[in-house]
Amino acid sequence: MKILVLNGPNLNLLGTREPEIYGDATLGQIMNDLKSKSSALGCELETYQSNHEGDLIDQVQRAMQENISGIIINPGGYTHTSIALRDAFSGVGLPLVEIHLSNIYAREEFRHHSFIAPVAIGQICGFGAAGYQLALQALVDHLSK
Numbered sequence: 001m002k003i004l005v006l007n008g009p010n011l012n013l014l015g016t017r018e019p020e021i022y023g024d025a026t027l028g029q030i031m032n033d034l035k036s037k038s039s040a041l042g043c044e045l046e047t048y049q050s051n052h053e054g055d056l057i058d059q060v061q062r063a064m065q066e067n068i069s070g071i072i073i074n075p076g077g078y079t080h081t082s083i084a085l086r087d088a089f090s091g092v093g094l095p096l097v098e099i100h101l102s103n104i105y106a107r108e109e110f111r112h113h114s115f116i117a118p119v120a121i122g123q124i125c126g127f128g129a130a131g132y133q134l135a136l137q138a139l140v141d142h143l144s145k
Contacts, residue, residue, distance in 0.1 A: 001042075001069040001143055003136065005034065006056055007049040008076035014101075022101045023128045030129045037133050041140050043069075053078060057088045064092040069143050072135045074099045079114045086115040095142055097135040100125035 007027060010017060015026035031047045038045035046068070048059050056078070063071055071094055078085050079100070089096050096119060103126030104111040117123050121142055124131045 001140070002044040002046065002067070003038065003139060004059065004063050004068045004071045005031065005045060005047045005132070005136075006059055006071060006073040006075075007047070008056060008074060008078045009051040010076055011074060012049055012051070025129045030132055033129070034132050034136060037136055041136065043140055045136075053082055053085060056085055060085070060088040060092055060094075063094060068094060070095040070097070070139045072097045072099055072132065072139060073116065074101070074132075075116055079104070079116055080110055081115070083115055086119055089116065089119045095139060096120045097139045098123040098125075099131045099135045101128050101131060102126060 011027050014022055014030065015024055027049060034047075035045050050056050060071065071089070073096065075082065075085060075098065079098070098114065098116045098120045104114070106126070114123065122138055124135050124138070127134060
């Protein structure tokens with residue numbers, strides 16, 4: 001099984017951007033740890049980060065064409081703004097887990113709404129980098145059923 005992990009805008013700044021909220025691990029470190037876990041789970045992992053909404057949508061559509069089994073996404077700020085990204089997920093119909101490093105429900109009011117959550121099989125937030133590991137395990141469990 002092959003899983004695509006997408007990371008949205010500003011996640012390339014992890015490690016330096018507001019470490020009190022997002023932690024001090026870089027995106028590269030988090031993805032390397034996740035690749036180790038994916039190997040242990042017997043699945044292949046592909047990762048992609050973009051600050052551009054259309055690039056993320058292109059990756060979602062490509063996933064369907066290339067027989068990706070499921071997607072994990074940290075949509076960053078697009079969580080709260082992108083109907084287009086939500087529609088891409090809905091259109092391809094692949095199992096999806098939404099992840100956030102911080103607890104978006106304990107932050108500013110505008111972060112409490114996710115356009116992505118209604119088309120995801122689940123959402124994990126507030127556990128920092130460990131949330132990616134939880135998302136991967138949950139998605140693999142879902143796909144194995």
